[in-house]
Amino acid sequence: MNQTSPTPCAPVATIRQRGQHEVFCGLTSIIWLHRKMQDAFFLVVGSRTCAHLIQSAAGVMIFSEPRFATAIMEERDLAGMADMHDELDGVVEKLLQRRPDIRMLVLVGSCPSEVIKLDLQRAAERLNHRLAPKHRVISYSGSGIETTFTQGEDNFLAALVADNAANSAQDKACDLVIAGCLADVVEDQFSRLLTAMGVENFCFLPGRQSDGVPRIGPKTRYILAQPYLGATAAALEALGATRINAIFPLGEEGTTEWLRAIAQSFGVSETLFDTVTSGPRQRARQAISHYRPMLEGRSVFLFPDSQLEPSLARYLCREAGAEIIEIGSPYLHREHVAGEFALLPVGVSVSEGQDVEVQIDRCRAANPDLIVCGMGLANPFEAEGRVTKWSIEFAFTPIQGYEQAGDLAELFARPLMRNAILAEGSRSFGGGRP
Amino acid sequence: MKLTMWTYEGPPHVGAMRVAASMKGVHYVLHAPQGDTYADLLFTMIERRQSRPPVTYTTFQARDLSGSTADIFKSACQEAVLRFKPEALLVGSSCTAELLQDDPGGLSRTLDISVPVVPLELPSYQKKETWGAAETFYRLVRSFAGHGQRATDIAPNSCNILGPTSLGFRNRDDITEIVALLKGIGIDIRVVAPLGASPIDLSRLPDAAFNIVLYPEIADVTARWLQKTYGMPFVSTVPIGVGATRQFLADVRQMAGLEASDHGDASLGGTDRLTWYTKSVDSNYLTNKRVFIFGDATHAIAAARIASRELGFKVCGLGTYMREFARDVRAAALEYGVEPLISDDHLEVEQAIIDARPELVLGTQMERHIAKRLRVPCAVISSPVHVQDFPARYSPQMGFEGANVIFDSWVHPLMMGLEEHLLSMFRDDFEFHDNASASHLHADGAAPAALSVVASTSASTVADLVEDASWTSDAEKELKKIPFFVRGKARRNTEAFAADRGINPITVETLYDAKAHFAR
Ligand code: SF4
Ligand code: SF4
Numbered sequence: 001m002n003q004t005s006p007t008p009c010a011p012v013a014t015i016r017q018r019g020q021h022e023v024f025c026g027l028t029s030i031i032w033l034h035r036k037m038q039d040a041f042f043l044v045v046g047s048r049t050c051a052h053l054i055q056s057a058a059g060v061m062i063f064s065e066p067r068f069a070t071a072i073m074e075e076r077d078l079a080g081m082a083d084m085h086d087e088l089d090g091v092v093e094k095l096l097q098r099r100p101d102i103r104m105l106v107l108v109g110s111c112p113s114e115v116i117k118l119d120l121q122r123a124a125e126r127l128n129h130r131l132a133p134k135h136r137v138i139s140y141s142g143s144g145i146e147t148t149f150t151q152g153e154d155n156f157l158a159a160l161v162a163d164n165a166a167n168s169a170q171d172k173a174c175d176l177v178i179a180g181c182l183a184d185v186v187e188d189q190f191s192r193l194l195t196a197m198g199v200e201n202f203c204f205l206p207g208r209q210s211d212g213v214p215r216i217g218p219k220t221r222y223i224l225a226q227p228y229l230g231a232t233a234a235a236l237e238a239l240g241a242t243r244i245n246a247i248f249p250l251g252e253e254g255t256t257e258w259l260r261a262i263a264q265s266f267g268v269s270e271t272l273f274d275t276v277t278s279g280p281r282q283r284a285r286q287a288i289s290h291y292r293p294m295l296e297g298r299s300v301f302l303f304p305d306s307q308l309e310p311s312l313a314r315y316l317c318r319e320a321g322a323e324i325i326e327i328g329s330p331y332l333h334r335e336h337v338a339g340e341f342a343l344l345p346v347g348v349s350v351s352e353g354q355d356v357e358v359q360i361d362r363c364r365a366a367n368p369d370l371i372v373c374g375m376g377l378a379n380p381f382e383a384e385g386r387v388t389k390w391s392i393e394f395a396f397t398p399i400q401g402y403e404q405a406g407d408l409a410e411l412f413a414r415p416l417m418r419n420a421i422l423a424e425g426s427r428s429f430g431g432g433r434p
Numbered sequence: 435m436k437l438t439m440w441t442y443e444g445p446p447h448v449g450a451m452r453v454a455a456s457m458k459g460v461h462y463v464l465h466a467p468q469g470d471t472y473a474d475l476l477f478t479m480i481e482r483r484q485s486r487p488p489v490t491y492t493t494f495q496a497r498d499l500s501g502s503t504a505d506i507f508k509s510a511c512q513e514a515v516l517r518f519k520p521e522a523l524l525v526g527s528s529c530t531a532e533l534l535q536d537d538p539g540g541l542s543r544t545l546d547i548s549v550p551v552v553p554l555e556l557p558s559y560q561k562k563e564t565w566g567a568a569e570t571f572y573r574l575v576r577s578f579a580g581h582g583q584r585a586t587d588i589a590p591n592s593c594n595i596l597g598p599t600s601l602g603f604r605n606r607d608d609i610t611e612i613v614a615l616l617k618g619i620g621i622d623i624r625v626v627a628p629l630g631a632s633p634i635d636l637s638r639l640p641d642a643a644f645n646i647v648l649y650p651e652i653a654d655v656t657a658r659w660l661q662k663t664y665g666m667p668f669v670s671t672v673p674i675g676v677g678a679t680r681q682f683l684a685d686v687r688q689m690a691g692l693e694a695s696d697h698g699d700a701s702l703g704g705t706d707r708l709t710w711y712t713k714s715v716d717s718n719y720l721t722n723k724r725v726f727i728f729g730d731a732t733h734a735i736a737a738a739r740i741a742s743r744e745l746g747f748k749v750c751g752l753g754t755y756m757r758e759f760a761r762d763v764r765a766a767a768l769e770y771g772v773e774p775l776i777s778d779d780h781l782e783v784e785q786a787i788i789d790a791r792p793e794l795v796l797g798t799q800m801e802r803h804i805a806k807r808l809r810v811p812c813a814v815i816s817s818p819v820h821v822q823d824f825p826a827r828y829s830p831q832m833g834f835e836g837a838n839v840i841f842d843s844w845v846h847p848l849m850m851g852l853e854e855h856l857l858s859m860f861r862d863d864f865e866f867h868d869n870a871s872a873s874h875l876h877a878d879g880a881a882p883a884a885l886s887v888v889a890s891t892s893a894s895t896v897a898d899l900v901e902d903a904s905w906t907s908d909a910e911k912e913l914k915k916i917p918f919f920v921r922g923k924a925r926r927n928t929e930a931f932a933a934d935r936g937i938n939p940i941t942v943e944t945l946y947d948a949k950a951h952f953a954r
Contacts, residue, residue: 020510021493025469045435047529047558052444053472065439065781072436075559078533087435094437111467111530115499144469145496145530357517376474376486383484 287406
């Protein structure tokens, strides 16, 4: 474990950066959102670039007919030769003909639609007039000028909450809302733990179906399962919900503290809490210990990607014994991640935003054992003889909760193991390589 | 507005990136929001490129829109020149910046940049990736080869090769193959561009006697301009397939003023094995196999020619997603008696494949997925492609070796000829139960699960998609007697036959009527 003892309010030395950002835009989160909410369709109103982004980030064509698409704006739309709203209605009609099973249609704003000030909220209202209740239509922005990567999910959830205030299908308000997309398997694990503690009437946001969005009441408490949910938190609070503060459920410690915050808020006794969590905690520690030797003392540099970086760094540092060189994050919601920073060693370098060239210079100079970065940067770093871990996997793989604590360690350890195997392999032929 | 699920091509600035990334000493400053940086991964992940593509994105944000986006562009240019010290700077807008009308070209002129700047105007709401690549190459060539006098003493055997780019389908290996082939007949190759060329190399283009256009989608415009401006003729035969390679060599010889060769081309940097392999008896089973072809125009047309003339397949569908080259594909389709499919809507392509009932699909990454769902064997012949289409081994498409590679990669997904017979002979043997697949294919059906061998999963087969026909139990029993590796086809054919004639349910009679109908 790192020697520096955590101080309660570690001052965050933030490097603020303004330069080229090398992060996906919010449209990217559609890739997991459409898997999560099984009766929703995401229609991006944008350009060919937007369509190409989603398809490239998703790996070309992994779904036959995905529940997302792009309404690509064309010259005649922009030149005013066609009325955009009429055109959009036409596209929606075509879409619903093909997919009448869609219950919720989500219009997603992009840079081009925002620059020309196409009002998708108005479009959604108009379409609702015609299509509700058979199809519900909502809108949010996933544009690259407003959002990075995971912030698309944030805006989507905020829109869901706002829409739900007016149109909830549930009649009873929810006591506890767990906000942020989690893999189904993780949700099920958390459900079992909470139920065993006697916490009832909790719901996940988003639900697996579009009508499963919880009703929010003044007694509703919410906890964030993901750190990138500033707008969602604000939307929930606007309806009177109060936040349960906690660090995020990554690793044994993160999961325990996150569950403990819920337990305390709902008056669960310490004894019961310990009874319920001690088995899984033990398992999580054991799973991590398997990989710890590979991560202990290794230095890690995190490039900005999903905003999960502070939580990942805390986990790496406290549970895997790694040394953190820099925590990059596209944006820091200071209040929500304060708990994470309190657990990190004083003086750890933090950067917000990005100036990618300068950050690459810093990274090369620091020469870390492991670089956590996006797909655009990984192979070039590998070609320089550095070891990398693609950050996108933290958004696509279940990593939250006790049973995934070891998997998370494995994600970091695998590139290091691989590097060791290959280095050993090339050595075993005694300089046989040219 | 157009509803799009998957696209065959990216936006035009991705085409410009492909040209920039192909060349040495070129840097591209792209006025674009942060999300557009996804395009880097096409190069670093899909192509496994070892360096980042030479692109600086300005990554402006909403808060910059009130007026400072132009300043952001300017400082990005200045920093890029300082940091990367390029020999030439490309500047342009992505779709979003195009709406801002910041005019990168005009802004860059105010900057006193020490290197030549080539402004790009790529209308994002009209054009696509390949057009963007062609336009970028053309602009670069005009900028660098546009001045000066052409030498008078140009050797007639000197030429340039135009068109190969980064992310192009097998371009890297094609170039190696073609260069070797041409050197073998005494051609002096001066410049290959854009792949591997620097701006200075472009200025030397007029110093060669003629050009060779390997990829017309990228280089046709440029070659025409060089012809008009400098009187440089060009060879436009694309050497994919044995016949086309021979023709290509003959055309080059003629243009270079070399004697026509009468002693085969076997000695020339490659051996043609395709011709003998398709003649050998094992290949009998390839006869008239129905092939559906879709891709960029050049590869699709070449594939159709090879399929029908060199492998003895039957072309049952031909199309392209490139409207710009629709005319050529239409003409080719006419030759094979099929309806040309000009579309960039993959759902339409899927329907056409279902309707054509092919036994082999030759297409892009998109058709690979369609064919997988339909459980029809498939080989990829054109961009867009995925990471597995940048194989580690040498695998050109062009030249004689390219033809050999094509033979292997198209025939491999099909069941081998002798094996077909053996399986039929031993079909009642316990080892050859219905779930056994061809020995060279993976047992779990993840590999091209030819001929509905693994029809037990829920995924739809061609049959399901064609018609929900009902079968009498006798007919169903009779169908089971047909060897399993042709059973899928028999089912499909029978159902299509029944559907055409409104026959329902399908009886033993219908089964044999259909068999007679489709006999060949
Ligand atoms: S990770 Fe690799 S295989 Fe998967 S989509 Fe990306 S490039 Fe393709
Ligand atoms: S950054 Fe903007 S223009 Fe680019 S893909 Fe994202 S939303 Fe579309």
